[in-house]
C-alpha cells in the first residue's frame with residue numbers, strides 16, 4: 001500500500017509479521033488436490049460431533065459465558081477441578097489470554113520477556129509482541145529438538161513466561177517427561193511455564209510428558225490443549241488451558257467474553273463422549289505417519305523424529321522449490337523460506353503422492 005494514512009498502530013504492532021496460514025491446494029490437471037499445509041485432521045470429527053452442531057437450536061442466544069458445560073465435561077474426563085480449566089477460541093485463544101495476563105510492558109517501561117524455542121509455532125512471536133512483551137527465541141537444535149539448556153540460560157530477571165511446544169510444530173520431536181521435569185527444576189517458581197500440547201494425542205514415545213501431573217505439582221505450570229487437531233474441529237475454534245486457580249483466575253479476567261460459541265461447545269462435548277472414534281482416527285494417522293517416515297528414510301531422507309501429524313523436511317534454501325514441486329501436483333504444503341517444509345499427514349492417496357515426490361526429488365537433506 002502506498003497511501004499515507006494519518007492513523008498508525010502501536011509500534012509493536014507496526015513491526016509485526018502477519019500470520020501466514022497454510023494455503024489451500026491449487027488445481028493441477030489430473031490430480032485430486034490435497035491440503036497438507038495446516039495440520040488438519042483429514043478424517044474430520046466423530047460423526048456425533050458433526051451431528052451436535054446440527055442439533056444446536058439456540059443460535060439466537062449467547063453461549064454460556066464460561067463454556068461451563070464443556071468445562072464440566074473436561075473436568076470429569078481429565079479428573080481436574082472445574083476452576084482449573086479456561087476455554088478459548090482455540091488453544092491460541094487460551095494462549096493469548098495467558099500472555100496478556102502474565103507478560104507485557106511494566107510500569108517502569110521495561111518489557112517482560114517470554115522465552116520459546118524457535119522455529120516453533122508461528123503464532124508465538126505475534127501473541128507475545130502484541131501484548132507488549134519481548135520475545136526471546138532460542139534456536140532448536142539440528143535435530144529439531146528444544147535446546148532446554150540454552151532456554152534455561154536465557155532466563156533473566158525479566159522472564160515472565162516460557163513456552164514449551166511438545167511435539168514441536170513444525171519440526172516434530174516431543175519432549176520427554178524426564179526432560180521437562182529436569183527443566184522445571186531450573187526455572188524460578190514465579191515464571192509461568194506453558195506446555196503446548198496441541199499434538200498430544202499423536203505421541204507414541206517412550207517417556208511422554210505427563211503434563212497434568214506437572215501442573216498438579218507446580219503452581220507455575222499451565223497446559224494448553226485443543227480440539228483442532230486430533231478431534232478434527234479446527235473450523236470451530238475451541239481449545240483450553242489447565243492451570244491452578246492462581247493462574248486461571250487471571251486468564252478468565254482477560255478472556256474475550258463468549259469466545260467459545262454454543263456450536264463449538266456442543267461439538268467438543270460430543271467429541272469427548274465419542275473418544276473411541278477420535279482415537280481410531282488418530283491411530284490411522286499415526287499408522288500413516290509411520291508409513292511415510294519409513295518410506296522417506298528408505299529414500300535416503302534424513303528428517304527429525306516426528307511425534308505429531310506432520311513431518312519436517314529440513315531443506316534450508318530449497319524449501320520454496322520443494323513446495324512449488326508439491327504444488328505442481330496439487331499438494332499444498334507449508335514452506336518456511338530458508339528453513340524447511342512442513343507436510344501434514346493426510347489421506348493415504350495424498351501421502352502416496354508426497355512419498356513419490358520425495359523419492360524422485362533431487363536434493364533432499366541427506367539424500368546422496
Ligand SMILES: *Cc1c(COP(=O)(O)O)cnc(C)c1O
Pocket residue numbers: 039089090091092093121165169196198225226227228229234237238239
Ligand atoms: C495448531 C496448534 C495450536 C492450536 O491451534 P488452535 O486451533 O488455536 O487450537 C496450538 N499450538 C500449536 C503448536 C499448534 O500447532
